[in-house]
Amino acid sequence: MMKNKTYLAMLALLLLTLVLSACGSNSANEPASEEQETASQESNEEENITEPVEEEASGTVIYESELGPVEIPANPTRIVALTNAPNVLSLGGNLVGVDEWTEANPLFTEKLEGVTVVSEGNLESIASQTPDLIIAGSHMSNIEEYAKIAPTVVYTWGKLDYLDQQIEIGKLLNKEEEALNWVDDFKERTATIGNEIKAKYGDDVTVSVFEVADSGLYVYGDNWARGTEILYQAMKLEMPEKVKEDALGPGMYNLSLEVMPEYSGDFIVASRSLAGTADVMNTEIWNGLPAVQNNRVIEIEAKASSYSDPITLEYLLEIFTEGFLGQAE
Known part of the structure; x- marks a missing residue:
């Protein structure tokens, strides 16, 4: 009788162990809970977001x-x-x-x-x-x-x-956004300075841009560097009629010293080597120009003025602002 009871107890314990083991196994194979699915999806989404960014940066x-x-x-x-x-x-x-x-x-x-x-x-x-x-x-x-x-x-x-x-x-x-931001800011600043120049000297004030060198004498239109884009396009200052006639189309015009007065405006921007004085600037014709006599000549370094990029334009804008607005009448 005692043996039968012992046998039955052992059998019951074995059955209980098998039931618990089966429950554990079923739990592991059950679908994940809603919270578990959400966490898993978020993890996968984070991985999917990271990978394309890396590809774009290096692709x-x-x-x-x-x-x-x-x-x-x-x-x-x-x-x-x-x-x-x-x-x-x-x-x-x-x-x-x-x-x-x-x-x-x-x-x-x-x-x-x-x-x-x-x-x-x-x-x-x-x-x-x-x-x-x-x-x-x-x-x-x-x-x-x-x-x-x-x-x-x-x-x-x-x-x-x-x-x-x-x-x-x-x-x-x-870097398109950076470029666009600079363009918008530059246009706004130059327009303001241009209006200030006109308010000080009149709406019809003229400016000529000359390259003054021993090798030749040139006058420029509105798109040949040397600050021409700033003066004529951005600030909307006027050029003398003779400059419009001969230099506006081709961009530049080679002229002789004798006719220089015909191309000279109220202001002159002289692009030259600042290391010395060009022979042109020692002549009677040069010294007889109204802009020279009225101290309205703005000199710029030729080698530093031959581009129209933001670095060059900012450099020239500072010189022009001082040249037009910093001097006393």
Whole structure:
């Protein structure tokens, strides 16, 4: 009788163990609770959000260039700029190669420290910089060869105005918003200064931009650097009629000293080498100009004024503001 009771107790304990084990197994295979599903989904969503951002940062995008779509790095880090290097600099682009003219400009000396000067005709000098983006001019003859080295974007000089060109470089470098913000701010500031100049000297005040050099004498229209875009386009100041006639269309006009008075406005911006005095400025004709006699000559360094990028424009705007508004009548 005792043996039977012991046997029955052991059997009951075994059955209880089997039941508990089955319950545990079923629990592990049951669908997750609503809270568990939500947590799992959030975790997966976070993973899905992170991955595309990483791909975008290190991947490529399609840039619509004037020669057609080009696949470029989303964020280029090794740029060779055979043209428009100052625009790239103004947006903080990482240049590894630039043209000799940009390198020789004193405004960019510090910013280009350690950057290699390359030549559009020397493919090896370009390839040795292992660029991930090349910016070239449409007039260059090796564009197809550049494209074999790295994605190449081409611009035609003068096809875009100076502000649209900056915006386009902003798109290229994934910094369009930064470029747009600068353009809006620059337009507002220059318009205000232009109105102040007109209020002080009259709405019809004129200004001429001359390149004064021993090698020649030139007068400029409204889109040939030397601050012409600021004076005529942004500030909307007037140019003398003779300048409109001969320089506005082609952009620049070579003239002789004898006819210089015909092209001289109420103000003169003289682009020259400030290291010395040009022979023109020692002549009776120069010293007889009303702008010279009235102390209305604003001198700018020629080498630092040959571009129309934000760095150059801000530099010239400061000089012009002081030249027009800082002097006493």
